[in-house]
Amino acid sequence: MAIQIENLRKRYIGPDGSVVPVINISGFALADGEQVALIGTSGSGKTTLLHMIAGILVPDEGRIRYHTNGTDVNIATLSEVERDVFRGRNIGYIFQTHHLLSGFTALENVQLGMSFTGRAPDPAWAKHLLEEVGLAERLHYKPGKLSVGQQQRVAVARALANRPKLVLADEPTGALDSANAQQVLDLIRKLCSEVGASLLLVSHDLNIARQLSRVLGLSELNKLS
């Protein structure tokens, strides 16, 4: 799925009532299946941008166009319910911290990602994903019984549960040591290739970003002044 960002603007209202511009991007694009890194410093608006691309936030202005199978969808104009459904079916999201549900096992957390698409659940695929991320022996472990690296690998498997067309990864290695970070990155890239998903990975770590096919600098894209 190809994505086209055009004239995207987002502002927040500060506590004193002042308007704080956060995003002002004239445009960039992701090709179908492309794996792109977006680098930027803390507070530069990386997460806000990803939330808008995922339809969690709505931009004040601009378009976020998804091209797939001959259709063109601007997620910014969809209703909230339509955005939720679109996200559930087409987008996998990996957070900086794993954001797993503590009362659910690893397998249930992955299956949970399949619960909101309206499609038939696929437990075999959920198991396959966990095997792919090296957790075949930990299917029924709850997050509290897994290491931080293992938790993040479950989160990677969950993001791929619905065979998404786009994976958004918000500093997925930020909380990991270098060895675990490399493992998780490799898994994300491998699984995205396996399902044919485009990848937009946000990081402040240039070493991580450089391993992807293209690196975008948010400071260059985001014209706030």
Add this chain to the structure above:
Amino acid sequence: MNLFQLVLKQMRQRSLSTWLTMLSILLGVGLGSAIMILQRGAGVLFGQTEYAFDVLIGAKGSPLQLTLNTVYQLDKSPGNIPYSLYEQMMTDRKYRSDIKIAVPLAVGDSYKGQRIVATMPKMFGVDDEGKELDDDHNLGYRPEKHFQIAQGKVFAPNKFEAVIGSDIPQLTGLKLGDQFQATHGMPAPNMPADVHPEQWTVAGVLAPTHTAADRVVYIPLITFYCIFEHEAGLEAIAQLQQGKAPAPATKEAEEEKHYSLNPDGTIDLKLPKSDWMLSAIMVHSRGGFNARNLMWNINNQNVAAAVSPAEEMRKFFDVFLSPSSRLLQAVSYLVTVVAGVGILVSIYNSVSARMREIAILRALGATRHRILTLICVEAGLIGLLGGTLGLLAGHVLGAAGSVFVERLVGEGFNWINVGPEEWIYLGAVVVLSVLAGLVPAMKAYRTPVADNLVAA
């Protein structure tokens, strides 16, 4: 993972809070259901119209006291009426044409705390010779239900014999062939008992009727008048009714027997029939009009009063039992509403603690409506489970109540059946729970996803 599995998972995750909320619902519904069962049971028990007799004749005074005393063996007899009235009823066409069956009773003694009732063999469907009466002349204890002798036979009308109710062996230790002496009145515990010298032999044991009759010792009417104290008392009453002062009892009179016993055990009673007194006469009339006519005829003379036991009990139920049970019902509804508020608070707190989880579910594609449904289903499920357990608890309470009432009046009530009002109540509790869940559900509905994802 479907919606239901997801809800169950969430509930299990917060099992302590879930159980405590369910417990509060359980208590409210249990109390409400128990009150409904008791109300229903009391309605059937005390508000019933299914008596074997439709007219009760006794002393003028409290109709309710007369009914409670005769039907449920509760309270004291309101007084005496002359035996001659019974005889008149059986012979005079004015009364006779209205009467199908009439059975006289006299009460005043007890055995080990259980009431002794003096009556005639026809109470048990046999005549004085022991021949079975046809159904039209067999009073029974409920319409179409006749006393059955489980062991032995019905007492002879003129011997010191007794027929005991089915609970009497367990309550007093009496069994077929045993002899016993009656105690005057119903002495309070630790009070000296005035035991009559006469001895009765248990000639028969009744099959269970599940009425107050199961706890009664029945003796022949004539034997009741053989007891000196009764005889002296009855003579005194007769003298008073004639406007004379009763003569004080002398020791000689006390020592002299007022009956003689034949070699075959039959009694020759010296007390004239004009001195005989009764506590009540149970009448099965020939129909509704006849019952009214008989009551009118009896109530228009000064000797006795005639009442409809069904009407008296219905009045009793409406005046005393119904308002108090309605009050209890209102309390149980309040408890249920409080439990509903408990659901609201519990789920509201849980939603506040789960803002991050809700945001994650939203990020995974769960719509606002799905989250709203999730919370409401959880609240409804807590209401349904708590309510169902409450119904069970209510019926256990109902069973305990039935045992208590059975001990009190010899008759329990049906505590097993779930009445339509209980199903409606359960439905209302589930609806209330869902409504209580709606407030936290709206909070979850409005959860700003991005803020909660970042805050986490």
